[in-house]
Amino acid sequence: MLNYIIRRILLVFPTLFVITVISFAISxxxxxxxxxxxxxxxxxxxxxxxxxxxxxxxxIELIRKQWNLDKPLFYITTIDDFNDDHPKSFFxxxxxxxxxxNNQYHIWTANVFxxxxxxxxxxxxxxxxxxxxxxxxxxxxxxxxxLLAYLIAIPLGIYSAVNQHTLxxxxxxxxxxxxxxxxxxxxxxxxIIFFGGGDFFDWFPYAGLYSNNYESLSTMGKFTxxxxxxxxxxxxxxxxxxxxxxxxxxxxxLEIIRQxxxxxxxxxxxxxxxxxxxxxxxxxxxxIITILAYILPAMISGSVIIETIFTIPGMGSLAFExxxxxxxxxxxxxxxxxxxxxxxxxLLADLLYSVVDPRITFGSKES
Amino acid sequence: MSQKGQSxxxxxxxxxxxxxxxxxxxxxxxxxxxxxxxxxxxxxxxPLTCVxxxxxxxxxxxxxxxxxxxxxxxPELLNADWKNIDYESVVWPLVPYLPTSLDYRxxxxxxxxxxxxxxxxxxxxxxxxxxxGTRIALAVGLISMGIAIIxxxxxxxxxxxxxxxxxxxxxxxIEIMMTIPTFFLIVTVVAxxxxxxxxxxxxxxxxxxxxxxxxxxRAEFLKIRNMDYVTAAEALGFSSMRTIFRHVLxxxxxxxxxxxxxxxxxxxxxxxxxxxxxxxxxxxVSWGSILSVARGATYAWWMAVFPGTAIFITVTVYxxxxxxxxxxLDPRLK
Numbered sequence: 001m002l003n004y005i006i007r008r009i010l011l012v013f014p015t016l017f018v019i020t021v022i023s024f025a026i027s028x029x030x031x032x033x034x035x036x037x038x039x040x041x042x043x044x045x046x047x048x049x050x051x052x053x054x055x056x057x058x059x060i061e062l063i064r065k066q067w068n069l070d071k072p073l074f075y076i077t078t079i080d081d082f083n084d085d086h087p088k089s090f091f092x093x094x095x096x097x098x099x100x101x102n103n104q105y106h107i108w109t110a111n112v113f114x115x116x117x118x119x120x121x122x123x124x125x126x127x128x129x130x131x132x133x134x135x136x137x138x139x140x141x142x143x144x145x146x147l148l149a150y151l152i153a154i155p156l157g158i159y160s161a162v163n164q165h166t167l168x169x170x171x172x173x174x175x176x177x178x179x180x181x182x183x184x185x186x187x188x189x190x191x192i193i194f195f196g197g198g199d200f201f202d203w204f205p206y207a208g209l210y211s212n213n214y215e216s217l218s219t220m221g222k223f224t225x226x227x228x229x230x231x232x233x234x235x236x237x238x239x240x241x242x243x244x245x246x247x248x249x250x251x252x253x254l255e256i257i258r259q260x261x262x263x264x265x266x267x268x269x270x271x272x273x274x275x276x277x278x279x280x281x282x283x284x285x286x287x288i289i290t291i292l293a294y295i296l297p298a299m300i301s302g303s304v305i306i307e308t309i310f311t312i313p314g315m316g317s318l319a320f321e322x323x324x325x326x327x328x329x330x331x332x333x334x335x336x337x338x339x340x341x342x343x344x345x346x347l348l349a350d351l352l353y354s355v356v357d358p359r360i361t362f363g364s365k366e367s
Numbered sequence: 368m369s370q371k372g373q374s375x376x377x378x379x380x381x382x383x384x385x386x387x388x389x390x391x392x393x394x395x396x397x398x399x400x401x402x403x404x405x406x407x408x409x410x411x412x413x414p415l416t417c418v419x420x421x422x423x424x425x426x427x428x429x430x431x432x433x434x435x436x437x438x439x440x441x442p443e444l445l446n447a448d449w450k451n452i453d454y455e456s457v458v459w460p461l462v463p464y465l466p467t468s469l470d471y472r473x474x475x476x477x478x479x480x481x482x483x484x485x486x487x488x489x490x491x492x493x494x495x496x497x498x499x500g501t502r503i504a505l506a507v508g509l510i511s512m513g514i515a516i517i518x519x520x521x522x523x524x525x526x527x528x529x530x531x532x533x534x535x536x537x538x539x540x541i542e543i544m545m546t547i548p549t550f551f552l553i554v555t556v557v558a559x560x561x562x563x564x565x566x567x568x569x570x571x572x573x574x575x576x577x578x579x580x581x582x583x584x585r586a587e588f589l590k591i592r593n594m595d596y597v598t599a600a601e602a603l604g605f606s607s608m609r610t611i612f613r614h615v616l617x618x619x620x621x622x623x624x625x626x627x628x629x630x631x632x633x634x635x636x637x638x639x640x641x642x643x644x645x646x647x648x649x650x651x652v653s654w655g656s657i658l659s660v661a662r663g664a665t666y667a668w669w670m671a672v673f674p675g676t677a678i679f680i681t682v683t684v685y686x687x688x689x690x691x692x693x694x695x696l697d698p699r700l701k
Binding site: 011014015018019022026027030031177178180181182183185186189190192193194196197199200206297300301302304305308309319320323324326331334335338339342343346 | 539542543545546547548549550551552554555556558559560562632636639640643644645655658661662665666668671672675678679682683686
């Protein structure tokens with residue numbers, strides 16, 4: 001077990017390396033010069049004639065220096081050593097230059113470890129502060145809906161499995177399957193169209209987390225206002241993972257109640273409730289817990305869509321805004337942070353797994 | 368265990384046919400495919416056939432021929448305004464619009480005669496977009512999953528067959544891939560390279576969804592590599608590559624089929640989500656791009672209900688197909 005945890009923690013470093021390289025690469029290799037983007041060239045604010053152009057070039061130069069964009073990208077640079085007098089093949093004329101640590105990637109990563117993600121291209125605010133504001137909202141929504149999903153899915157799955165082949169089991173299996181295939185962006189849009197005050201019902205607010213008069217409300221009023229705003233987004237967040245969980249729970253339970261030790265428990269005269277809730281439930285919960293490792297990343301990915309639909313000021317909508325406005329520092333930071341959150345989620349699920357099931361050792365299998 | 372004269376394949380097919388939802392799904396998938404193949408003849412802004420000044424033309428066929436380079440438009444028909452020609456006789460397709468044909472007199476029309484599923488903000492026919500959208504959905508599913516299968520099967524086979532260092536490396540790579548926020552990565556790449564279009568979307572979905580395939584292939588190879596016939600192949604001196612791809616792979620492909628069906632469903636979902644967020648290719652009308660219009664106009668319920676239903680049905684039938692295959696291939700159920 002200890003061995004496994006150590007290996008897992010050691011794996012964090014290559015994972016972080018890959019993630020930072022990917023996030024660095026997509027933002028640096030994308031078409032368009034970040035410095036020009038920052039200077040506003042090509043946009044309506046850009047100055048493009050005479051004196052203006054000189055000014056612009058100076059500004060771009062300045063921005064390059066300020067954001068380290070004039071340094072080499074990575075530790076190694078390839079140089080095409082082409083010489084007309086001594087033509088060589090493509091591969092033999094490629095040269096490599098070692099740049100040392102004075103390169104953009106190294107500087108960026110070193111700062112990331114100090115939790116300094118640079119400043120946003122859009123408003124010059126420190127990126128980390130922007131994200132720090134947003135992460136709690138996304139985490140809160142994800143955790144609430146994960147909890148809700150587990151709370152509904154586990155009893156439903158158990159009931160379905162224990163009453164297999166009954167009408168109720170069939171109805172719930174079909175419903176859950178439909179839920180599982182419903183695209184969340186569609187359901188979000190439909191909920192807004194039909195319940196968010198379009199031409200149909202005006203039951204729920206369609207945007208944000210607070211009403212305009214939120215500040216003037218009493219504590220109780222604030223609470224109900226928040227709940228009222230959260231009902232639609234939480235529904236969209238929850239139904240998918242709920243459906244997945246409840247299917248897994250049903251299958252897991254069905255497998256367990258066919259085991260010999262359940263037959264033994266029944267044979268020695270235990271009541272059905274004790275057999276199901278004491279003997280079967282514990283073992284059927286094990287796979288459900290590991291799914292947590294898959295649900296958390298899915299929720300963080302889903303937040304991009306759901307928060308954009310419902311204009312919730314979380315990390316997902318921050319990511320969306322940053323991507324559409326090519327705010328590279330923010331995109332890189334959100335990408336890295338959500339990967340790290342996922343990493344933590346997976347580690348927790350693994351640890352939880354070994355806590356609930358002492359038989360699991362994670363050592364190498366002897367066969 | 369198998370009865371006389373019955374191969375494993377026969378048993379699997381028999382088991383699959385018992386599963387009504389899965390069989391129905393196969394029929395629905397076939398229908399969607401035929402719709403995609405015949406989309407030009409069902410929804411087009413040119414007549415199927417018409418007679419102008421005593422001469423018979425087949426404009427839709429002609430257009431296909433021109434596109435494939437077999438033929439050229441007659442000069443008088445090159446920029447013809449097909450809607451406003453005096454025909455002696457004319458047969459229009461079922462839906463007389465292309466997904467991109469603009470009808471400025473009919474903006475945001477709710478479903479009615481003429482535009483059976485309504486129109487969008489610039490008067491494009493929704494039904495036509497839905498019919499042509501089948502192509503994008505199916506192409507995205509098949510091509511991106513095809514890429515994922517090629518990479519996943521190859522890596523999974525090598526890791527599972529050789530084990531050791533190769534296996535260790537692959538497993539670490541898969542673990543790393545699992546922590547990458549895939550959807551976020553896809554959105555970023557597609558948004559940062561706007562020129563990539565639908566092909567970039569397919570490629571990037573393919574490049575991020577191979578780990579599932581690799582895991583299943585690896586597990587299957589681990590099971591098979593110690594079987595007698597593999598040892599026999601090795602003893603006969605066949606190369607590793609021949610043993611892997613000619614002898615082991617055909618017996619390990621079944622779980623890959625299952626995960627491919629689920630993978631196609633999720634690739635279709637990802638593409639529609641991208642188009643829904645506005646990152647799809649701008650020149651093509653897809654189900655997701657129709658749905659995205661409803662985001663800005665909450666009264667236009669028809670822009671949400673119809674494309675959403677299409678995405679839902681397509682995703683569901685692929686999921687049902689996957690379930691059917693999994694149950695049919697599971698030897699425990701026999």
